[in-house]
Amino acid sequence: MSNRQTKTDVILIGAGVMSATLGSLLKELAPQWEIKVFEKLANPGEESSNEWNNAGTGHSALCELNYTTEKADGSIDITKAIKINEQFQLSRQFWSYLVNRELIHNPQDFIMPIPHMSLVQGEKNVTFLKKRFEALSNNPLFQGMEFSDDPDKLKEWIPLIMEGRTDNEPIAATKIDSGTDVNFGALTRMLFDHLKSLDVEINYKHAVKDIKRTSEGLWEVKVHNNESGSTEYHTAKFVFIGGGGGSLPLLQKTGIPESKHIGGFPVSGLFMVCNNPEIVEQHHAKVYGKAKVGAPPMSVPHLDTRYIDNKKSLLFGPFAGFSPKFLKTGSNLDLIRSVKPNNVLTMLAAGFKEMALTKYLIQQVLLSNEKRLEELKEFIPNAKLEDWDIVVAGQRVQVIKDTETGGKGTLQFGTEVVTASDGSVAALLGASPGASTAVHVMLEVLEKCFPQYMMEWEPKLKEMIPSYGMSLMENPELLQEIHTSTAQALGLSQQELAYS
Template identity: 75%
Template sequence: MSNGETKTDVILIGAGIMSATLGTILKELAPDWNITVFEKLGKAGEESSNEWNNAGTGHAALCELNYTPEKDDGSIDIAKAVKINEQFQVSKQFWSYLVKKNLIENPGEFIQPLPHMSLVHGEDNVNYLKKRFEALSENPLFEGMEFSDDPDKLKEWIPLIMKDRTSNEPIAATRIESGTDVNFGALTRKLFEHLEKQKVEINYRHHVEDIKRTENGAWEVKVHDMEGGKIEYITAKFVFIGAGGGSLHLLQKSGIPEGKGIGGFPVSGLFLVCNNPEVVEEHFAKVYGKAKVGAPPMSVPHLDTRFIDNKKTLLFGPFAGFSPKFLKTGSMLDLFTSVKIHNVFNMIAAGAKNFALTKYLIEQLMLSKEQRMEELREFIPTAKSEDWDIVVAGQRVQIISDNGALKFGTEVISARDGSIAALLGASPGASTAVSIMLEVIEKCFPQYVNEWEPKIKEMVPSYGMSLTANPELAQEIETDAVATLGLKDARTLQEA
């Protein structure tokens, strides 16, 4: 960038999966627009999008039990699960479009087929899982899901988990082969490589320090060139804040009314990673259990096969922790500097309402490695401490809404005139990035949506439609995604 003030059409703050997705969509819809990206770190996908900083699950609600709560009458509410599944189908359609157009290559480097399973213990939980299975099986998006409480069948599905299991406690699982493991770090890097070819200006080691509205309604961004030491200013008609945990501070600096009253609560994570190749080879699935009382949804225990750097590995976790940082590379003052007059009472209220979460985080912080191993042994009875190492995962900032409620989803906060938008929150996050960015486009560029709709439907054939209500289209889209993204039968992959 040059000294002084520069103008562009769009500014993207943060080089993670969200900015990568929005930038890629906009370049397809408006190829003549100038887009400028600012990233504090030295390359793309190094914070929340990095493969070691998230679970790598293609969240489609196939195995995540927190998306299917049990109602007071005992029935299962599958509405959220269906919504998340539909959103993930949108992501797969867009990725397939990019591959078919040769805009990105080698999809196997970022997505792999992998069975998704839910595993529960105890009679009540087994009954819940069976009801969940029956409810989801009626929806075409969950076609192929299986349920079993037969120990012999479970030994076929999850031999490592069932090996030397001596408890007589009832146990059951569901299994569906259409699940995926997604390396969002690799995908983010591929998208930014594509954007560079599209003449998008990407500025690494540039820290956005301030955002202000100009007299003509544009936004002026103050940027610190961390290598050159210069302060630079750039103006744009539209700004997207996709800086992970850093988004809250920048949203506050923008001063838009829609950001008033919102706070953030950081939660960190740890994983146990298996260092024994023989153990790694005994497991092939993502297996999700039930969260403990008071635990945030991001702390649902799961044992995951992962594909990172073209290598199969095995992770268990996450274990929750606490750090006042909003980013893994952030400041210990992040939480304290986010407290403002307009949100302090909401944050206090959130603390009072979530005592169980506070208690849970304290307990998690005090766990030794051996205590973490004991939790792993609920999944793998034969687990040995020497086979597992601890890895620090990413930071997530949970949203505290303007009524003091702690929210665990992903939310877009945008100005009324659509000139600026920020993404806050955590899971399912990256898996639903395409749906979320299409939402940003609808909110922030309503004057162009009719003009852009044919192109959007080319990229996402189901745009504006319910796949649940159109099972033939759902099957057609799934078949295309399997072929284009290389998602062959998971059992074939396992045997390869």
């Protein structure tokens, strides 16, 4: 078996939406750069980006209650909601640019308009939701949001959820029509087709085994060709590790100081999927509830209309589970292998701090289908078990690190990028809002890793993303213009109406 050795400008590890986005940006900014992609599976978007492995929500804080918190004085902090909404607007702009230039086609195959709703029960939660609505609805980013605690109005909005509801507990919802359902698997496949047409070398069934610094300062990536059994060595000036849950072990192999004192905790997920078309047709929204007391943010229950394989579906969940694997296709030894001398204390501190999470996961793992049905009935009182199947969703690895505010072993619930001080390697870690903010995250990678090119690239960046470097919240006219133009490009007529 001969060993292949090559040199290139950029290596992307993992054929998910993050690598697809970074590759697509770089090919617009530096078309002459040579890019190679290595993916251990047979196709792009098979792990975290796959449409069955994530919620498919265009996360823009329209309905996710965990992005708005109540402060001690009773006011609502909407800072995070604004940030995430602005980040999603960047994705919409870049996708529109690709569609308008016919670099990708048929946007309806990956993005659909769908109302985003928040639903709460109980007097305290209704008061919170009303305050949240008042705080958000005055902001141009959340224009068009409605609030109602009138059962008759809620029956119009969510008939399936209101039918058969017998308790007299106060109930309220917010609704905004400018939400989206995004098929990140379909988008990923489109972007890789686009990259392939630009002569990007995409290697499937190629597993990255090691990453080392060479004496010339390049990165050498050791790759196992799963088909031929041969070992290949590829060197590059820049390496991006976008392997979902598999990014942490590869980041650790680089040995960069920034990779120390970071751990990961894997969480698996399950969704209930409706198999009765009559029920699917009775619901048209993504409806997010509130996480139960003591439950982690990723456990927020939601009932979602989804569009998968050009078919309308209805999913409820997620139900959390535990697996020591970092990927669905990973190894049961992933978690134990990720514990290193430099992060063992961080991991132990997290274990001590997160006893409530551990207890929650154990309870979730032990849930029977009947118990899951009980949770579903909080959303759909008339739900029957025979109308629902169980689908295993993707693995998420929550980042554990030492922080100033949280101290040693703090569990992180966001998406973050770890970069070498010289910008020669970057890795994406974490979970939600993830894919929705892929463009923002990859712009961050460009700024950290290629600062010497940013001035030269700025005109092109502004052509692709008109609001680049600006706050849309502070420029409501530009926001309206962008909402209208991206709605038109992406075929989101409902959104266009909401902002006209």
